[in-house]
Amino acid sequence: MKTLYLLLLLSMSTAAVMAQNGLLKGRLTTGGEPLAYGVITLTGTTIGGTANENGYYMLQNIAPGNYEVSFSAIGYLSEKIRISITRQQTTVLNSNLKENYSKLNEVVVTGVSRATQLRRNPVPIAVMTKKEMNENVNNNIIDAIVKGVPGVNAVTTGPNISKPFIRGLGYNRVLTLYDGIRQEGQQWGDEHGIEIDQYGIGRAEVIKGPASLTYGSDAIAGVINLIPAIPSGADGVLTGDYVADYHTNNGMIGTSLGLGYKKNDWKYAFRATAKAAHDYHNKVDGLVYNTGFREYNLSGMVRVDKKWGYSQIAATLYDNQQEIPDGSRDSLTRQFTKQVNEIATDDIKNRPAVSNGELTSYAITPLHQRIQHYRIYTHNEVKLGDGSLDAALGLQQSIRREYDHPTLAQQAGLYVVLNTFNYDFKYNLPAFAGIESTIGVNGMYQANRSKAATDFPIPDYDLFDAGTFFFAKKSFGKLDLSGGIRYDNRHIHWNDFYVGPNAANGFEQQVKLPDTAGAHLQFPAFRHVYKGISGSLGLTYNMSDRLLLKANIARGYRAPNITEIGSNGLDPGAHIVYLGDRSFNPEFSLQEDLGIIAYLKDADLIAEFFNNHIDNYIYQAKLTDAAGNPVVIVPGNSTYQYQQSKARLYGAEFTVNLHPHSLKWLAFNNSLAYVTGINQNQQLIEKSGGAAKYLPFIPPLHIRSEVKVTLQQTYGVFSKIWFKTEADAYAAQNRFYALDNTETATPGYTLINIGAGATIKRKSAKTFCELFLQVDNLFDTAYQSNLNRLKYFEYYKASPNGHLGIYNMGRNVSFKVIFPF
Numbered sequence: 001m002k003t004l005y006l007l008l009l010l011s012m013s014t015a016a017v018m019a020q021n022g023l024l025k026g027r028l029t030t031g032g033e034p035l036a037y038g039v040i041t042l043t044g045t046t047i048g049g050t051a052n053e054n055g056y057y058m059l060q061n062i063a064p065g066n067y068e069v070s071f072s073a074i075g076y077l078s079e080k081i082r083i084s085i086t087r088q089q090t091t092v093l094n095s096n097l098k099e100n101y102s103k104l105n106e107v108v109v110t111g112v113s114r115a116t117q118l119r120r121n122p123v124p125i126a127v128m129t130k131k132e133m134n135e136n137v138n139n140n141i142i143d144a145i146v147k148g149v150p151g152v153n154a155v156t157t158g159p160n161i162s163k164p165f166i167r168g169l170g171y172n173r174v175l176t177l178y179d180g181i182r183q184e185g186q187q188w189g190d191e192h193g194i195e196i197d198q199y200g201i202g203r204a205e206v207i208k209g210p211a212s213l214t215y216g217s218d219a220i221a222g223v224i225n226l227i228p229a230i231p232s233g234a235d236g237v238l239t240g241d242y243v244a245d246y247h248t249n250n251g252m253i254g255t256s257l258g259l260g261y262k263k264n265d266w267k268y269a270f271r272a273t274a275k276a277a278h279d280y281h282n283k284v285d286g287l288v289y290n291t292g293f294r295e296y297n298l299s300g301m302v303r304v305d306k307k308w309g310y311s312q313i314a315a316t317l318y319d320n321q322q323e324i325p326d327g328s329r330d331s332l333t334r335q336f337t338k339q340v341n342e343i344a345t346d347d348i349k350n351r352p353a354v355s356n357g358e359l360t361s362y363a364i365t366p367l368h369q370r371i372q373h374y375r376i377y378t379h380n381e382v383k384l385g386d387g388s389l390d391a392a393l394g395l396q397q398s399i400r401r402e403y404d405h406p407t408l409a410q411q412a413g414l415y416v417v418l419n420t421f422n423y424d425f426k427y428n429l430p431a432f433a434g435i436e437s438t439i440g441v442n443g444m445y446q447a448n449r450s451k452a453a454t455d456f457p458i459p460d461y462d463l464f465d466a467g468t469f470f471f472a473k474k475s476f477g478k479l480d481l482s483g484g485i486r487y488d489n490r491h492i493h494w495n496d497f498y499v500g501p502n503a504a505n506g507f508e509q510q511v512k513l514p515d516t517a518g519a520h521l522q523f524p525a526f527r528h529v530y531k532g533i534s535g536s537l538g539l540t541y542n543m544s545d546r547l548l549l550k551a552n553i554a555r556g557y558r559a560p561n562i563t564e565i566g567s568n569g570l571d572p573g574a575h576i577v578y579l580g581d582r583s584f585n586p587e588f589s590l591q592e593d594l595g596i597i598a599y600l601k602d603a604d605l606i607a608e609f610f611n612n613h614i615d616n617y618i619y620q621a622k623l624t625d626a627a628g629n630p631v632v633i634v635p636g637n638s639t640y641q642y643q644q645s646k647a648r649l650y651g652a653e654f655t656v657n658l659h660p661h662s663l664k665w666l667a668f669n670n671s672l673a674y675v676t677g678i679n680q681n682q683q684l685i686e687k688s689g690g691a692a693k694y695l696p697f698i699p700p701l702h703i704r705s706e707v708k709v710t711l712q713q714t715y716g717v718f719s720k721i722w723f724k725t726e727a728d729a730y731a732a733q734n735r736f737y738a739l740d741n742t743e744t745a746t747p748g749y750t751l752i753n754i755g756a757g758a759t760i761k762r763k764s765a766k767t768f769c770e771l772f773l774q775v776d777n778l779f780d781t782a783y784q785s786n787l788n789r790l791k792y793f794e795y796y797k798a799s800p801n802g803h804l805g806i807y808n809m810g811r812n813v814s815f816k817v818i819f820p821f
Contacts (some may be wrong), residue, residue, distance in 0.1 A: 021060075021062055021085075021088075022062045022085040022088070022089050022090070023061075023062065023090045024058070024083070024085065024090075024091045024093060025057060025090065025091075025092060026056075026057060026092050026093040026094040027051075028040070028051045028057065028097065029055055029094070029095070029097070030096065030098070031720075033714075033719055034054045034765055035051065035076070036053045036233075037052075037053070037232055038051045038057075038097065039071075039073065040059065040070070041069075042067045043069075043070055050234075054765050062085045064086055064087045065085055066082065066083070066085075067082070067083055067084075068081070069083055071095040071097060072097075076098065077098045079095050081093060105118070105119060106118045106127055108205050109205070109225070110125065110177070110180075110205040111205075111207045111211045111214055113214065113428060113437075113484075114388075119540065119542065120475075120480045120540055122480070122538025122540050122593075123207055123209060123211070123536070123552055123593070124550070124552075124593055124595055125208070126149045126150075126208070127203070127205055128145060128203070128206070129203060130202045133145075133201065134772060134818070135724075135755065135772065136148055137245070139159040139247065139252060139277070140162050140194075141194075141196060141204075141226065142162040142163070143162050144198070145164070145206065145224065146162075147704070147728075149206050150671040151651075151673045152164060152206060152208075153165045153166075153699040153702070155697060155788075156785065156788050156789065157325070157788075157789045158291040158325060158790065159252070159277065159291065160275075160277070163194070164176065165699065166206070166209075166222040167208060167221065167222070167612070167649060167651060168675040168695065168697070168698045169222075170697060171561075172218045172558065172561045173220045173221035173558060174221045174224060175211065175215055175218045175222075175224075176194050176223075177226065178226055178228075178375070179314065179379070180227075180379065181375070181394040181396075182444070183195065183396075184420040185371070185400075193320075195320070195371060195373040196316075197297035197299060199245075199254070199271065199273050199297075200256070200258065200273065201226045201227065202227055202230065203227040204225065205224075205227065206222065206225075207219075207224075208222050208608070208610075209591050209593055209610060210222075210555065212488075212534035212556045212557045212558075213484050213485075213534060213536050213554070214442075214471065214486075216443060216467040216488045217467075217490060217557060217559045217586075218559075219558075220556035220557065220587060220589050228299065228301065229258070231262050233260065233262060238261050239259075239820075239821065240260055240821055241820045241821065242821075243256040243258075243817070243819075245275075245814070246814065247814045248814070249281050249810060249812035250291070250292070251278045251360070252275065253275070256271060256272065256273040257271065257272050258270070258271040259271070266304050267302070267303045267305075268300075268301070268303075269300065269301040270300045271297070271300075273295075273296065273298075274295070274296050275294070276293070276294045277292050277293055277362070278359070278362050279323075282782060282808065282809060284782045284803050285336075285803075285806055286336075287336075287360065288336070289354045290323040290324055290365055290367065290368075291323060292323050292361075292365075294321045294362070295321075296319045297318055297319075299315065299317070300314065300315055301313070301315075308382060309380070309383045310379075311381075312378060312379045314376070314377055314378075315375065315376040315377075316373070316375045317373075318372065318373040318374075319370075319372050320370070320372075321368055322368060323364060323365050323368045324368055325793065326367075326575055326793060327793025327805070327806055328795060332800060334799065334801060334803075335353045336353070336354045336359075338352060338358075339351060339406050342405060342407055343634065346636070348795055349795065366406060367403060368402075369414075370399075370401045371400050372397075372399040373399075374397045375396045375397075376394070377394035377395070378393050379391075385430060386430035386431065387428050387430045389425075389426070390425070392423070392424040392425075394421070394423075395420070396420040397417065397419050398417070398420075400414065401453075402572040404572035408505060411454065411505060411507070412452065413453060414457065415450065415452055416451070416458070417448070417451060418447075418448045419446065419447050420444055420445070421446075422442075422443075422444045423442060423443060424440070424442035425440060425441050426438055426439070426440035427440065433474075434474050435472055435473070436472065436473050436474070437470065437471065437473075438469075438471045438472075439468070440468065440469050440471075441466065441468045443464070443466040443467055444463075445462075445465070446461075446462065446465075447461075447462050448462075448463075448562070450510055454507035455508075455569055455570045455572055457567050457569040457578055458523075458563055459497040459523035459526075459562075459566050460494055460495075461492060461494040461562055462492070462493055464492075465488070465489075465491075466488070466490075467488035467489065468486065469485065469486035471484035478541060478542040479539060479541050479542075480539065481537075481538075483535065483537035485534075485535040486535060487531075488530075488531065488534070488557055488559075489529065490529065490559045491529050492528055492529075492530070493525075493526060493527035493528070494523060496513070496521055496523070497510070497522055498511040498512070498516045499511060499520060499522045500516065500520065501518060501519075523566060526566065528582075532558075532586050533555070534554075534555050534557040534588075535555050536552060536553065536554035536555070537552070537553055538550070538551060538593075546598060546599050546600055547597070548596070549596055549597075550595040550596075551593065551594050552592075552593040554590075554591050554593075555589065555590050556587075556588065556590075557586060557587070558587040559586050560586065560587075560618060563642075564581070564584055564618050564642050565581065567579060567642075568580065570633075570634045570637055575636070575637045575638065575793075577634055577640070578620070584616070584618060587614055587615065587617060587618060588614070588615045588616065589614045591613075592610065593610050594610075595608040595609070596608075602661055602662075603656065603658050603659070604657040605655070606655040608652060608653045609651075612649045613648050614646065616645075616646075617644065617645055617646060617647035617679075617695070618644050619647075619737075620640040620641070620642050620643070621643050621692075621696070621737065622639065622740040622742045623639045623640060623641040623740075628740070630740070636795075643681075645680060645681035645684065646680035647680055648678045648680060649675055649678070649698075651675035651676060652673075652674055653671065653672065653673045654673075656670045656671075657669045657670070664712060665710050665711060666707075666708075667709075668705075669705070669706045669708070670703075671702075671703070671704050672703050673701070675698060675699060676698065676735060677695030677735075678693065678694065679695050679737070684739075688738075688739045692738070692739040693735075694737055694738075696737035696743055698733070699733070700730050700731045700732065700733035700746070701730070701731035702728075702729070702730055703727075704728050704729070708722060708724040709722065717760050718760060719759050719760075719761055720758060721759075722757050723754075723755070723756045725752070725753070725755075727750055727751070727752055728750065730749055731748045732748040733745065733746040736786065744792075746784060746785070746791070747784075749783035751777050751781055753774065753775060753776045753778060754775050754778055755772070755773060755774040756772075758770075758771050759771075767820050769817050769818060769819045769820075770817065772815070773813075773814070774813070777812060778811065782803075782807055782810070783807065783808055784807050784808060788806075788808055790805065790808075791805040793805055794806075
């Protein structure tokens with residue numbers, strides 16, 4: 001009884017104390033609209049909470065006294081208000097947060113040893129949010145990034161194939177990451193994209209410049225890290241979104257369902273996406289045959305956050321059937337034709353015409369490629385005192401088949417399977433004398449194998465990559481200094497690879513030892529070790545909270561990829577016979593970057609300059625004979641020989657974004673990007689009469705301007721209404737690799753695009769859906785990008801309409817709606 005009495009007395013005392021404490025409640029808004037899941041804390045205490053989906057919050061059991069209340073939310077300026085809490089009273093305090101245009105204090109994870117504020121990173125890096133990517137409606141995620149990040153371009157082969165280029169460098173020189181794991185899927189190829197679900201990306205971080213320090217080979221141009229969305233919202237509530245997307249030009253239909261669930265320390269996410277399109281259209285070519293596609297994506301993630309750190313495991317599945325265009329057509333009518341016979345009996349200039357039904361059909365034609373990509377990976381962090389250990393492991397499989405036999409539709413011309421194991425271990429040491437440092441080791445093991453195919457452009461090979469690095473950073477008042485050094489070692493080898501006749505189908509097949517009678521040795525055995533030292537040193541000087549000066553010097557390293565050293569055959573999807581050179585040395589770059597950044601009250605001003613010298617630069621050029629005529633090894637297909645020389649690339653990007661506070665409804669955003677690529681092989685330049693002076697695939701001067709108007713009021717169920725008009729101008733590109741007609745001059749052009757969007761609310765003030773409307777190429781301008789590979793798909797020297805090659809997409813009206821729940 002005595003114990004029971006004491007417990008009762010204690011509980012009554014606690015209740016009395018709580019009854020004497022105060023309560024704080026209110027609502028968090030932005031522009032008069034509810035701001036969901038903002039964070040409210042009492043500075044200097046452990047008391048805090050999160051607003052619900054309608055912006056309401058409540059903090060209970062607050063001892064009487066004076067407090068500073070902090071309101072914050074991602075993407076908005078935080079607000080702090082001093083209040084007085086009285087005994088047994090309810091205090092109401094509302095906050096209306098303003099959108100934060102400055103990105104200086106955003107935290108980035110790409111290219112650094114541990115999460116770092118953008119203002120403290122000397123490397124040029126750009127961030128694109130989910131909101132920005134949603135407003136740049138496109139057929140794929142890379143095209144959305146091209147619109148939003150100056151200095152980023154894409155080599156394209158139709159609307160669903162975009163390979164990123166940064167400051168004039170692409171292919172293996174741009175390292176694409178998915179959630180920090182390097183993407184490995186035969187990325188040396190021209191004719192397929194990056195195998196990532198565009199609707200599942202919550203954020204993109206783009207490094208412009210060498211990033212070999214933390215990633216090793218293949219990041220000599222930069223990094224694009226596509227980070228999937230992480231579930232947010234109230235505990236124990238299933239949330240998600242459904243996306244419906246339609247494009248009029250190629251009839252693209254996209255649909256995606258995402259689900260998220262959070263309970264205590266656990267988070268779960270799942271997404272399923274499907275896309276399909278028929279051939280795209282422009283006013284010069286009409287419907288461009290064999291540019292349709294069908295794509296499926298699945299992804300899932302489980303994550304747990306604990307006091308000791310966190311652990312996450314995730315998996316993705318990608319399956320894309322992509323038609324293979326070749327540009328063949330009638331010489332007089334310019335109507336597209338199709339291949340119906342094998343190469344041996346095919347008359348390219350006398351093929352049957354493609355019917356209109358085939359051009360508008362969603363069915364995938366027999367001549368197509370199929371890309372499948374499977375990935376499972378895990379991220380883990382364990383806190384060790386004041387330090388931490390990070391570990392990331394990933395398994396990927398890329399299956400690539402190209403069907404190019406019209407009489408044997410089920411026979412793949414190319415069939416390769418690439419298996420990759422990625423590993424990345426980092427130890428973040430405890431800070432010592434204000435120095436934050438990290439040591440790490442990462443790399444990968446790869447095995448590439450050909451299956452039942454008829455063409456073999458690359459050998460079966462094994463690759464082991466390992467690199468170790470040290471990174472450190474320290475602040476000296478207004479000066480932030482960071483840098484490090486890395487050593488890489490790449491082993492690559494393959495055995496003798498024989499090819500011989502296949503009596504069953506009349507084509508060729510891989511022949512294995514010891515039975516090689518009648519076969520020829522296509523790839524002699526090869527074994528080599530590539531080594532490289534890279535590093536960087538950079539500083540950021542904070543002249544004020546809004547004005548920064550950044551400078552960085554970096555040495556990048558890239559080992560030659562498999563096609564550059566090992567290729568010797570036809571890639572059916574690219575319509576190119578590639579010839580590599582096994583004597584190539586690694587590329588080494590030395591790049592200097594200088595940036596001036598000002599996020600002012602009414603404007604964002606950014607100027608970034610770069611100068612990049614590359615030793616042993618590898619590029620591809622058409623192969624010609626002694627008389628200067630193109631070498632044709634496989635009829636109807638070009639032959640390219642890889643070359644190596646010194647090179648220099650230099651240029652700048654400028655951004656001027658105006659958002660006057662006195663005109664909250666107006667934003668005027670402008671950017672300019674310029675790069676020149678110089679081939680420094682003086683002997684070749686002199687021999688070619690200057691035709692080889694410039695590097696291939698260099699984008700021209702690009703200017704983009706956008707005027708955006710956002711209405712500040714609601715109109716019935718409509719809120720957050722915005723309209724935009726943008727001009728995308730590309731100057732003529734007269735600085736190109738002209739030797740042997742590898743490239744030709746490209747006229748300049750300007751595209752006018754318009755867009756609009758709005759949010760529809762329910763009566764409960766919850767969002768019902770978000771609407772997006774966009775019209776690209778409003779005036780249906782006929783143009784060819786100099787980075788469009790289809791520009792060179794031409795079988796004739798002259799055309800009755802004066803147009804050669806295939807043109808880019810014409811006017812496209814896109815509608816997208818997102819239903820959150």
